[in-house]
Amino acid sequence: MRLSTSFMYQRQLDSMSKAMTNYNDLSVRLSAGQTLLKPSDDPGQASQAVMYQNALSRLGEFDTARKYAQDALGQEDNTLTSISGLLTEDLSGKIVQAGSETYSKADREALATELSGIRSRLLDLANSKNSDGQCIFAGYKTGAAPFKADGSYVGGTTAMTQNVSDSTEMQVGTTGDALFPTDAGTGDNILQSLQKSIDALNNLPENPTDAERKAFEATIGQTNTDVHKAIDNLGKVQARVGSSLQQLETLGSSADTQAITVQSRLQESTGSDWDTMISVLSESKMSEFALNSSMSVFQAMQQLSIFKTLG
Known part of the structure; x- marks a missing residue:
């Protein structure tokens, strides 16, 4: 008992x-x-959990990359808009005025001063820096101004790129030589061409000879052509930047959906x-x-x- x-x-x-x-x-x-507290609780599910955690980490890295790309392209887009305003609203009309035969020497010198101000603003915008203090249009040579005072380009020739998803590498910057390309015939970009017209306006005598007048008109005419080319080229650059910003939004939305799915599977596995x-x-x-x-x-x-x- x-x-x-x-x-x-x-x-x-x-x-x-x-x-x-x-x-x-x-x-x-x-x-x-x-x-699931330790791998031995369920080795199979633990392995799946690690895979999903790595996937979420990767998605997070791309999310950070997209935010960087969006910030870089957004700042570039704002600068391009300012440049476009100078070219289309200020410069294009004034360069046409420069060819007027009714202008006196004083008129031409006054216009040259206005054009110098426009050129100075264009140069400043071309040498713009982002919020991190890096030059926007310098390629990978972000530590120094890409355009010299004479308008010559000394920045990088390779545009910055960023991996913004597993399958997408995106250009997130524009080099200065792509922003203001040189003319195949003259070898000048818009800054250099504009400076030649400014010099021509300042140097044309009150009563020029036919040869002097002809040379002056050729210089102004070339700059007028270069301005229109610069406007057309700028439109293409803006279109690419805008398209990239739209693509980033699409990729971000897709990644958000994917992250929700992966997070759900991670929760199930753990x-x-x-x-x-x-x-x-x-x-x-x-x-x-x-x-x-x-x-x-x-x-x-x-x-x-x-x-x-x-x-």
């Missing part, structure tokens, strides 16, 4: 211990917010999804009930006189 009673006591003690272990295990998983947590919570309540019941039975058994005699 004593052996049978001891056996019953031990069995109830083991049952209570098992219930407590199960309850504690479920409590830990609830507290952690997931059922047991942190909503359905699993509800199930664990339910199990925990049942386990708590089982533990309390087991403890009540054990305490009742301890109160029996037959167990008191065992002590």
Whole structure:
């Protein structure tokens, strides 16, 4: 009888211990917010979880890259808009005026001063820096101004690129020689061509000879042509930048959707999804009930006189 009673006591003690272990295990998983706490819990799911975590990390890296690209292209787009305003609203009309035969020398010198101001602003914009202090139109040579005072380009010849997704490498900058390309015939860019017209306006005599007048008109005419070419080229650069900004938005939306899917699969593999947590919570309540019941039975058994005699 004593052996049978001891056996019953031990069995109830083991049952209570098992219930407590199960309850504690479920409590830990609830507290952690997931059922997968270590690889040995489920090696297959643990492997999947690592894969999904790496995928999310990669998506995060591309998200950062896209934000950088969007910022760089946005600042470039703003600068291009300012340059466009100078070329189309200020310079194109005034360079036509420069060819007027009714202008006196004083008129031409006054116009030369205006054109010098426009050129100075164009040069400043071409040497613009971004919020990080890097020159926007210098390619990879971002530490120094890409255009010299005489208008010559000394920046990099390779445009910056950025990997913005697994399959997309995007140009995120424009080099100065692509912004203001040189004319194949004269070898001058718009800054250099404009300077020649400014010099011509300042140097044409009050009563020029036919040869002087002809040379002057040729210089002004070439600059007028260069201005229109610069406007056309600038439009192409702006179109590329605008297209890239739209593509970044599309890639960002696609990546957001992909991240939601991967995050959902990660939660499923680690047991942190909503359905699993509800199930664990339910199990925990049942386990708590089982533990309390087991403890009540054990305490009742301890109160029996037959167990008191065992002590």
